[in-house]
Amino acid sequence: MIGYAEELIKHGKRADNRAFDEFRDIEIKPNHIEKAEGSAYVRIGKTQVIAGVKMGVGTPFADTPNEGVLMVNTEFSPLASPKFESGPPSEDAIELARIVDRGIRESHCIEMSKLAIIPGEKVWSVFIDIFVMDHQGNLQDAAALAAITALLNTRFPKLDENNKIITGEHEGKLPVVKKPVSVTVCKAGDKLFVDPALDEEGIVDSKMALGFVDDDIICAIQKQGNVGIEYDMIDSIIDLGMRKAKELRKLVR
Amino acid sequence: MIGYAEELIKHGKRADNRAFDEFRDIEIKPNHIEKAEGSAYVRIGKTQVIAGVKMGVGTPFADTPNEGVLMVNTEFSPLASPKFESGPPSEDAIELARIVDRGIRESHCIEMSKLAIIPGEKVWSVFIDIFVMDHQGNLQDAAALAAITALLNTRFPKLDENNKIITGEHEGKLPVVKKPVSVTVCKAGDKLFVDPALDEEGIVDSKMALGFVDDDIICAIQKQGNVGIEYDMIDSIIDLGMRKAKELRKLVR
Amino acid sequence: MIGYAEELIKHGKRADNRAFDEFRDIEIKPNHIEKAEGSAYVRIGKTQVIAGVKMGVGTPFADTPNEGVLMVNTEFSPLASPKFESGPPSEDAIELARIVDRGIRESHCIEMSKLAIIPGEKVWSVFIDIFVMDHQGNLQDAAALAAITALLNTRFPKLDENNKIITGEHEGKLPVVKKPVSVTVCKAGDKLFVDPALDEEGIVDSKMALGFVDDDIICAIQKQGNVGIEYDMIDSIIDLGMRKAKELRKLVR
Amino acid sequence: MAKDLNKELIIDGLRMDGRLTDQLRDVKMEIGTVSSASGSAYVSFGHTTAIASVQGPRSLFPKFLQNSQTGILRVRYNMLPFSVSDRKSPGPDRRSTELSKVIRKSLEPAVILDDFPKATIDGFIEMIEADGSTRVTGINALSLALAHAGIPMKDLVAACSVGKINNTLILDLNGLEDNNSESDVAVAMMPNKNLITLLQMDGMLTKEEFMKLLNTAKDACGKIYEMQKMALLEKYKGEEQ
Amino acid sequence: MAKDLNKELIIDGLRMDGRLTDQLRDVKMEIGTVSSASGSAYVSFGHTTAIASVQGPRSLFPKFLQNSQTGILRVRYNMLPFSVSDRKSPGPDRRSTELSKVIRKSLEPAVILDDFPKATIDGFIEMIEADGSTRVTGINALSLALAHAGIPMKDLVAACSVGKINNTLILDLNGLEDNNSESDVAVAMMPNKNLITLLQMDGMLTKEEFMKLLNTAKDACGKIYEMQKMALLEKYKGEEQ
């Protein structure tokens, strides 16, 4: 019913009667997966994602010998949408993973310098895997919420004397010092709105994925969609994103 | 002639006049390949397979620091059947490799604990590659026969003082202490039979690949085929498999 | 206009009025790429290729512990021809890379024994990447020209005390002691000619890629094309190739 | 993980998680977990959790793969990277390729595809948590998802694992038990018809032991079958309200 | 490369390569570099060099990918192995996959594909030398190649990078600056229509800083746009002679 959604937006309405600056209801469950060092289930409306964090012992990059290593991966399982296909990660899955990665990396929310085990030789690797379980729109904001929530409850595995992981034992928490959140602002005609449902994503002219850290600092932007966006609208897009980001951040624990 | 084979089986006959519990003629040639540490050519009727064993020096798995490493691979070359396709291993090729692997691994026929070179650091890797040369039915039993025969004539490569393999020199034999064999029992209607030819494979309701070790112990089962199998038939399927396994084992040297 | 080119060749002419033993105009620009240790841009008529050499620190092969490692790769970008496709290297791209590789390797033009850093442990790796920028025929000879020219201006990166490369600093030149060049001789009917343009490649019966080192020594041959070549023509093919190779070599600095 | 057959995993007749030898873990079943699919289900046995969904029936491309007589069933089984102790790198491997096949084969006898010529029905299983017996948990979930998608079926397929540890026969192996078992058996059945559609066995067993285990599995599949029917019933009851 | 935010890269108001903060590097643009393509262009910003070409419009295979209403645009961005300090191994990676998508999206608003139903227009960008700001250089080149190929366009697309180093806002980051920036922003515009078609930002910025940078980028895109038009003009002048 894309035509219908489009018509509604023009008239200032949304199919589910939400206000343009209103998210669908949000549910966040931390510690969802027992085998993961950290995890979170996030539901925004009917969109569901699970983020799991696994900690590994790895080798640092040559130019950052005393810092941990971060890896973000998304799984767009065909289970979650008739549009997702089996096979290697799609362009969209890779883009989402890289936006979430940059949001976490560039916000410096993890204190990477505290992840050295033997400086220059062994450091912690932080693997964040985001499983899309039900794609009903706005994966970007859901994935970012799941990632930061999972990081916030991530524990270190215990190491033995040879710095090998002791399966099932933990000690201490991953040092996470900021809470970046993502707000995707959509534009259709001259209307701006947040948290697009799936049918709304089909009719937007463009989307702007915005990342914000605690104190109103912008930490990531990615324009998406098939249509150019007017230079003069950027200001209000950022204002709307920043306002909603403050609200979302309250949900993150 | 699938329709024909089906008709025959119903009437208690087989296209090649074999009894239901009769294998086609079997030929086994050990030491078929000069460059391999162990090898065997096996022919069952027109079905032909070659197994080659290569020994390498590798790293043990972390949880079995003093044991060798086993790897089974199948090559379903399109040379061997108009049904085989080029490209990465098919589902069927992987399934066969894994059934043969489990038959060898779970029967403990190789004394893996005798394959350490430097405990915890260097161990022997046993690579079994099974090349299907002509697919005329019952690859499973032929592959298992080839694998165990090849293992039985496998020699260790000689190592130099740095534990590197000296090409072309050998000493000692791989410690193989049991002779697991596979018998695939087929079911079509209410009939059970063994060693399906290719056209018979097209009409079976289901197949049961059964592995047995020397003393009538079952070491592997895998149901195959598109139709369910009656609970009450399992007993006679195992009995038939066990009886034929005893016969097959006599051919293995 | 393949039919036209074919007709012309039969009558002893070429579409661009060249003599049968005449190359199109050749332009060679060494040091084309700033980030590469060595590089060259080569244009033959409208055909354009760029070769870039990167030097790395790697591990020697077990059987040549004191020698450097050579790797030749071609990039047949779909940018350069409507016939090139995206994806893994095509058969033609791999063949070309391997012919260029053999021409360099077998001519011993690089003194590989001078590329040890720590004998048996660390040696220089020489990566030659050949980018096809515009495919208008005779990639073979253009690629070989670009490769040897790039090697001739290749500098060693400077190493720090840990034998790690210091980015952007260089010292000394790669020891290149010979100048192998390639001449591809084409045959259409009973006519032989060199440097086929793209439309001429479409009508040749066969091509013979010939490599020669400084002193008229043949260092590589690869027959190509869909038609057999008369045994008795080999002599004159080699003579033509050898004559043109002498001319080409003068352009290589 | 190296098997340690001597590890004491049954003490005073009780397993490490307190279960009796023939006791299932806590089972949860839920229908309709994934709104973006034709059918879906969530099934957990203790800390082994599968989500399954069905996409389709839908046209199969490229066309030369179509069967003009009947629809085809395709199945993908996948373990999520965070579902296991050591992160599993994404993408199919040999194990998941084999399991995808045997799971498909375990469901094919039950589904009726004649009504969907040229079409494919795609079943997906994602293991959210893997603590042993993942393939049978996946079968239970996908069987429910197929029913929920309205694909005609002769019967539901119910599945469970049995095995032998410390020389004792047990039902529903968890990860610890699986890793240290002498033998393990995966069974799927169409209980109403007494038909076995999956049977895989590893390790070493006498015929008698095997037949006993199979009998245990049969009874357990019957129980699981009842839970499956209950879950479907609750779903439809819920929808009627 | 690890970022070193404290590295002094602006001294007395001048950058390491002698530029002012709002100064572009030397820009070269050339049309028709690749004779075997429908259209092509060469663009360099200092030592960042892109070649772009367009193949097509041509029929899209396999057929089930065709759109019977309109042509489609496909884009591949690739860095050549020798274009960077540490050799890049050939083939696509996650970065180039993302960039291929965002570059395509940055050009789609400008191209008119309705005249090419069932066809594909394939744009290719090869980075010959990579010294920062590669994606925007690639966009400038591919925009010209599309125009040269005669694909109908609403406007050219011009692109540049801006960023923040040493707490200073700068235009057109080179590799050294990119590696040590606090923040970098890539912008593409259809200058005539004041439409932004690419906007990517990394690092941390206040809204005020970001809006200032965006304004700088807008002005620079305007200048680059003039150079693009000049390059096309020269090409056609050349062809008329």
Add this chain to the structure above:
Amino acid sequence: MAKDLNKELIIDGLRMDGRLTDQLRDVKMEIGTVSSASGSAYVSFGHTTAIASVQGPRSLFPKFLQNSQTGILRVRYNMLPFSVSDRKSPGPDRRSTELSKVIRKSLEPAVILDDFPKATIDGFIEMIEADGSTRVTGINALSLALAHAGIPMKDLVAACSVGKINNTLILDLNGLEDNNSESDVAVAMMPNKNLITLLQMDGMLTKEEFMKLLNTAKDACGKIYEMQKMALLEKYKGEEQ
């Protein structure tokens, strides 16, 4: 393997395996080795053993690859993992990709494909044992398999290797000789027509040396050709009985 050009491999005019310089190894040829193919052959030169088979002519999919004028020949050359001293990991590599192409090109001049529009004829070569000269052994086998499959041919293709070791020209290099040769040449011919269909040379040779080697190869191809015809004859004799 590092070449050791100084290794003495010819002593008193005899090679390590006792052969004269212009002597072939023991050659075995057998037709019809693979019952599941349209045609097949087994060829061994000493411990180099190839099995070749032909599948088809058969329809080529996907359809857009079909040539409506003529059939196409496809060839896959593969070395089995156990055929060499160090296990070869399965799957194509750069070497086998090149060899598959040059082998196809060596046979294309001989086969007549016009009768098979839209079809493919697929030739497969599997090296069972590899002790030098594998590509030419494969060509000899696949040529026979094509004839056995009844594919119309202008002539059989016969192939052999020649080379130079210890400054001596030799015929039919085994693995040891190949690994330590100064130069090696692979030749395939349609002997009846005196046409060369494969010619590859590595190493360094003067023109005179090369022409001498080529002459040796020509004579040897003639002998191999007779063996091929004999093998086919015996096959058909056998079938008549």
